[in-house]
Amino acid sequence: MREIRFTIRDPRGLHVVPLGSLVHACCAFDSNVLFICKDGTLNGKDLPSMLRVALRRYDSFALRFSGRDEEKAANYLTDLINKSLA
Numbered sequence: 001m002r003e004i005r006f007t008i009r010d011p012r013g014l015h016v017v018p019l020g021s022l023v024h025a026c027c028a029f030d031s032n033v034l035f036i037c038k039d040g041t042l043n044g045k046d047l048p049s050m051l052r053v054a055l056r057r058y059d060s061f062a063l064r065f066s067g068r069d070e071e072k073a074a075n076y077l078t079d080l081i082n083k084s085l086a
Contacts, residue, residue: 031068037055
């Protein structure tokens with residue numbers, strides 16, 4: 001299991017476009033991906049539950065990966081988040 005923490009730097013916060021990209025990317029991997037934030041722990045592959053997330057600039061969240069390709073998933077999603085929310 002691997003867990004990575006992020007802080008949102010985008011002035012718009014975590015809105016629907018990057019959330020959709022994040023869910024789409026999570027679905028590309030076999031590993032389970034949990035999205036952990038102030039709103040609770042959510043399945044990173046479930047778009048309807050992820051759309052309930054309301055995170056603003058400087059809020060933090062974590063992604064927890066578990067499964068056979070967790071390292072690959074963690075590296076890919078870290079790059080994606082750093083590019084889209086930086």
